[in-house]
Amino acid sequence: MKVIEVNNLVKKYGDLTAVNNISFSVNEGSICAILGPNGSGKTTTIKSICNLIIPDEGNIKLFGKDNKKSIDNIAALFEGTRNLYWRLTPRENLRYFAGIRGLGGKKIERKIDELLDRFDLEDKKDTVVNNLSRGMRQKVAIAMTLICDTDIIILDEPTLGLDVKSFMEIKNMLRYISNNMKKTVLLSTHDMNLVEEVCEDIIILNRGNIIAQDTIGNLLDMFRSMTYEINLQDTITEEQKEYLSNLENEFYLINDGEALEIDILDSKDIYKIIDILKVKNILIKEVKQKNINFERVYLNLTSGEGK
Numbered sequence: 001m002k003v004i005e006v007n008n009l010v011k012k013y014g015d016l017t018a019v020n021n022i023s024f025s026v027n028e029g030s031i032c033a034i035l036g037p038n039g040s041g042k043t044t045t046i047k048s049i050c051n052l053i054i055p056d057e058g059n060i061k062l063f064g065k066d067n068k069k070s071i072d073n074i075a076a077l078f079e080g081t082r083n084l085y086w087r088l089t090p091r092e093n094l095r096y097f098a099g100i101r102g103l104g105g106k107k108i109e110r111k112i113d114e115l116l117d118r119f120d121l122e123d124k125k126d127t128v129v130n131n132l133s134r135g136m137r138q139k140v141a142i143a144m145t146l147i148c149d150t151d152i153i154i155l156d157e158p159t160l161g162l163d164v165k166s167f168m169e170i171k172n173m174l175r176y177i178s179n180n181m182k183k184t185v186l187l188s189t190h191d192m193n194l195v196e197e198v199c200e201d202i203i204i205l206n207r208g209n210i211i212a213q214d215t216i217g218n219l220l221d222m223f224r225s226m227t228y229e230i231n232l233q234d235t236i237t238e239e240q241k242e243y244l245s246n247l248e249n250e251f252y253l254i255n256d257g258e259a260l261e262i263d264i265l266d267s268k269d270i271y272k273i274i275d276i277l278k279v280k281n282i283l284i285k286e287v288k289q290k291n292i293n294f295e296r297v298y299l300n301l302t303s304g305e306g307k
């Protein structure tokens with residue numbers, strides 16, 4: 001089932017088109033990532049879904065209903081930990097946030113205990129947020145989005161600036177939210193490890209347009225079939241290097257010049273590449289398709305415009 005549907009969304013700021021007629025949907029229970037270089041329109045899109053920005057054109061539906069009428073089904077976290085009160089403890093923050101939405105009483109107190117326990121915050125439940133580590137604060141901030149039990153959770157850069165241990169904890173938290181709590185998660189991120197490890201569906205924006213929209217598996221497969229590693233019989237010479245650098249195709253030297261890497265759009269082109277190498281007597285030991293990570297896919301799609 002489509003939980004979020006964005007249809008022909010357009011948002012302009014004066015002459016600048018921040019979001020240019022984009023459409024996508026997010027399926028129930030999935031973790032979907034919106035990626036893109038700085039200024040590509042991620043925040044504008046997410047804020048439009050949360051009804052914090054009014055688009056110029058298009059519409060957004062949550063469970064088939066106009067988002068303005070079903071906004072109570074979203075809990076969102078923007079700009080890191082800004083939803084937290086630093087002089088309050090995690091327990092007090094959660095209680096306060098539930099209170100804003102008119103929820104309280106024993107049921108909510110039980111829910112707070114459950115969340116603190118589930119995300120290993122039990123020991124720190126009475127420490128003011130100001131005295132918690134960055135990772136702990138981030139866990140509390142994400143827990144806050146769960147207290148009201150909405151079906152949709154939206155997170156802006158949930159792992160920004162975290163160390164490896166905190167990254168692992170947030171990653172596990174996201175998996176639990178999706179797999180066990182059965183919530184639909186839409187997040188924006190620049191963190192390719194997070195994308196590769198927890199997200200199923202990916203939307204890549206560039207200059208306000210969607211340039212890719214697929215499952216992570218499909219995107220990796222697509223690019224895996226395009227990237228070749230060519231192991232050479234001899235280490236490449238300076239003259240051969242110079243020859244390669246003047247060619248239209250981009251060759252990446254790896255293993256100190258004992259191998260080359262190349263991205264090609266059509267698998268038949270590998271034969272042309274072999275001919276090109278023969279011209280300068282660059283002899284091939286082995287050609288194999290390369291296992292690539294998602295960062296490479298992303299950089300290819302955005303033509304290296306940065307993360």
Ligand SMILES: Nc1ncnc2c1ncn2[C@@H]1O[C@H](COP(=O)(O)OP(=O)(O)OP(=O)(O)O)[C@@H](O)[C@H]1O
Pocket residue numbers: 013016017018036037038039040041042043044045
């Ligand atoms: N309130 C605003 N007024 C004018 N221009 C804006 C406004 N908000 C965003 N923009 C512009 O719209 C474009 C898209 O911005 P947006 O914040 O959606 O991008 P983003 O992908 O979230 O970027 P980042 O990764 O840097 O957070 C940018 O060029 C930005 O400068």
